[in-house]
Amino acid sequence: MYQQYFRRFLQGAAEASTAHAYPPLHMACHSHHYWPDVTFEAVQQYWRDSASLADAKWEPIFADKIPAWQTAVAHTLGLPRPDHIALAPNTHELVFRLISAFDLTRPLRILTTDGEFYSFARQLQRLEEKSGVEVTRIDKLPYDTLAERFERELHRGGYHLAYASQVFFESGVVFPHLLDIVARKPEGTEFVVDGYHAYFALPTDLSRVADKVYYTAGSYKYQGAGEGLCFMSLPEGCRLRPLYTGWFADMAELENRADRVGFADNWLRFAGSTMDYSTLYKALAVLQMYERDGVTVAKIHQFVLAAQRRFLHSMDAAHHPLLNRDNLVYHDLDSGHGHFFTFDCATPERSLELQRELQSRGVQCDRRKQMLRLGFAIYHDGEEDFQQVFR
Known part of the structure; x- marks a missing residue:
């Protein structure tokens, strides 16, 4: 059907x-989902808008397209604040921006598993080459006891950052009770859930942990809109100041720049710089099509x-x-x-x-x-x- x-x-x-x-x-x-037919017209519309509006295209992108896409993603995941969904070309950029917000002149303790996707696993290995970065990896096997073992270490270790996949990329296994663990996380620990192999595949309701989790995913796989558009939800009250930041994060203050680097209290806190928004057009077209047809x-x-x-x-x-x-x-x-x-x-x-x-x-x-x-x-x-x- x-x-x-x-x-x-x-x-x-x-x-x-x-x-x-x-x-x-x-x-x-x-790995790569076929794209629905509506994406063909969407990418053509992006070209037409870019060709006819030139620099003026940024107003409808930021005023209309991005909020509409954020609202659709928030509805899919049960997130209460669409304006707290940051976007970037890939999840690695967003996660590294989060890591850069910690004071790396002081010891940084990270808890994760041995089953995370290559980009994060490789980044951690590189960080471990720096003194003061300590990574603890919980064995994913056996899966039946993973939740208990991970949560026990989470509460014992005084970690600054915890990171785990909702669905493991190698096996397709769902991390058992992961959102329950997030809901009970210690104060002072930032928690990232890699939802890339779950988003738009498994029904996911983040409403009860929206104020505790950074949830990352993207359009490349199950949403079927192609590469180049990923996101990370920000918990309510996030005040982190990423060291790795771009000029889009200054969008709200371009006319009133202060001596101190400021950050908005919405998704722009984790914004980067100029990117290709053709996938935004495609992703929004797919989400609107499914919404219209009740899928x-x-x-x-x-x-x-x-x-x-x-x-x-x-x-x-x-x-x-x-x-x-x-x-x-x-x-x-x-x-x-x-x-x-x-x-x-x-x-x-x-x-x-x-x-x-x-x-x-x-x-x-x-x-x-x-x-x-x-x-x-x-x-x-x-x-x-x-x-x-x-x-």
Whole structure:
């Protein structure tokens, strides 16, 4: 029922594989989601506005487009203050801006897990090369005890910053009870939740922790608007002064600049500098389309859950040597799971061989070392049984 939104991409994928023996089956959607057709007109509108308005385009972008997008994101996540949603080209820029707000001349203690995405994990490693930065990584395994182990250390350690993924990027496993942990966090600890693999995939209500969490995500994956637009929600009362700051953060005071660097009491506190806003147009078009048609994250999630169950049924019947429950990292759909499955192929060589095998059958997927990932999307046919994966 959702395929109507993706005619342009689905047709393009089919045309690109005309010489292929199998129809295309895009299962790398946890990495790059197909864009709904409305994004084509949206990016053209951005060009038209830029060409006709030139520098005057900034007024409608900041007065109309950004607030409309913030309102839609806030509605999706249950956030009470749309004007507290900061935007940037990527989440790394926003998180590093947050880290830069700490006094790095004094010891900085950070708590996280060993399952975080590469950009944050790499940044932490680089920070650890500086004296005074101490990082504690909680083992993500076993998942069943992760929440207890993480929260115990959080309250014991006197941490300045805690950072954890809502859905782990390698496995698709949901961090159990993460928002409960945020709700009980110690005073004085800033808490970041990486929601990139959950936003617009899993129903998420941040209303009870909106005054405690910095929630990061973006449009590249499940919202299907492409790269270049990410966000971070700011808790009420945030008074941090990022060292890494840009001229957009001074937008409200351009005419009345003081000797001291000032910061606004809204999202501009974490603003950077000039960026390409074409993805803002695309993302807003997608959100408005879904709002108009009554498509919610909860409905999308139920559609994908049904697809995942059909996949498991076909997998169990196929008896594939690698794609089976023994190698499936996690598959408890009832307790919460992201929109992709991960198979541990034991070695990078075996996962690469399996990826090539699937590509020969028209199945697009991706891998992380020995882990092969297969994702699910609303542009898969509602009756798709995924037997193409196992032939």
